[in-house]
Amino acid sequence: MSARGMQVSPSISSVxxxxxxxxxxxxxxxxxxxxxALAEVPPLTITLHRVVxxxxxxxxxxxxxxxxLPREPRVWGAYLVMxxxxxxxxFSMIFWAQVELQSGLASILxxxxxxxxxxxxxxxxxxxxxxxxxxxxxxLGLAGVAAIMGxxxxxxxxxxxxxQLAVLGAALSYALASVWAKRALAGQPxxxxxxxxxxxSSLLMLPVALWVDGVPRFDLPVHVWAALLSLAALSxxxxxxxxxxxxxxxxxxxxxxxxxxxxxxxxxLGAAFLDERLGAAAWxxxxxxxxxxxxxxxxxxxxx
Numbered sequence: 001m002s003a004r005g006m007q008v009s010p011s012i013s014s015v016x017x018x019x020x021x022x023x024x025x026x027x028x029x030x031x032x033x034x035x036x037a038l039a040e041v042p043p044l045t046i047t048l049h050r051v052v053x054x055x056x057x058x059x060x061x062x063x064x065x066x067x068x069l070p071r072e073p074r075v076w077g078a079y080l081v082m083x084x085x086x087x088x089x090x091f092s093m094i095f096w097a098q099v100e101l102q103s104g105l106a107s108i109l110x111x112x113x114x115x116x117x118x119x120x121x122x123x124x125x126x127x128x129x130x131x132x133x134x135x136x137x138x139x140l141g142l143a144g145v146a147a148i149m150g151x152x153x154x155x156x157x158x159x160x161x162x163x164q165l166a167v168l169g170a171a172l173s174y175a176l177a178s179v180w181a182k183r184a185l186a187g188q189p190x191x192x193x194x195x196x197x198x199x200x201s202s203l204l205m206l207p208v209a210l211w212v213d214g215v216p217r218f219d220l221p222v223h224v225w226a227a228l229l230s231l232a233a234l235s236x237x238x239x240x241x242x243x244x245x246x247x248x249x250x251x252x253x254x255x256x257x258x259x260x261x262x263x264x265x266x267x268x269l270g271a272a273f274l275d276e277r278l279g280a281a282a283w284x285x286x287x288x289x290x291x292x293x294x295x296x297x298x299x300x301x302x303x304x
Contacts, residue, residue, distance in 0.1 A: 028265025083200025
């Protein structure tokens with residue numbers, strides 16, 4: 001769920017705005033679907049379901065567009081790394097964290113992805129310098145995380161604290177994935193990148209999930225299967241198609257705004273169907289993270 005690049009982007013048309021809302025809804029829904037599936041399925045197996053069932057959907061898209069599979073081993077090696085950084089690692093960490101955290105809170109902490117992305121890009125990419133506004137944005141994001149986690153972390157580490165740190169680790173993994181994609185996959189068609197990435201993450205997750213969780217159950221309740229397939233079809237396959245379409249139409253900086261729109265969808269679904277409620281500290285932390293993203297993006301300072 002990473003968006004990279006903080007340069008000035010084209011304006012957002014009504015079509016692009018609708019697509020941004022749709023992307024926020026399906027990515028926000030991923031936290032909700034995972035919460036339902038966790039009642040019957042362990043976290044690593046949920047990740048396996050999410051990536052495996054998305055592959056045939058994207059395969060149909062790639063074939064329909066007439067795209068050819070790359071033949072260079074280097075490209076497939078890059079897809080394997082991308083699948084680890086952008087799918088296997090962050091999905092698994094977030095789903096594991098959701099055993100302890102509400103879906104809305106997990107989505108808020110995941111909102112630090114763009115802040116991490118600016119920091120990582122500033123450190124590793126020459127064409128994205130580490131500007132002062134990015135430092136300020138990172139500090140605001142850090143303050144938001146501190147407001148959410150509170151002083152309890154200083155008194156000792158428990159499962160809840162570890163879960164929150166796991167979501168932050170997932171956000172960092174997304175940020176590293178954005179840098180890897182820019183360096184290793186810039187010349188490939190975006191739909192092919194999505195398919196190759198998910199094929200790579202499926203290859204990685206299959207032995208890991210089998211080793212840790214055992215053979216997946218298939219005698220699951222209908223609502224759990226609905227959640228798993230929604231994760232794959234809506235929150236993964238459709239989401240990446242929307243992601244690349246918005247990137248082409250509205251630019252990377254506007255695409256980053258989706259990070260601010262995901263938590264309200266996730267928290268709204270959690271409140272409506274899972275009886276979840278977030279406290280003032282969570283929403284206050286979200287406000288600081290959101291401000292950090294807007295400062296990092298630069299448009300707040302340009303308009304000030």
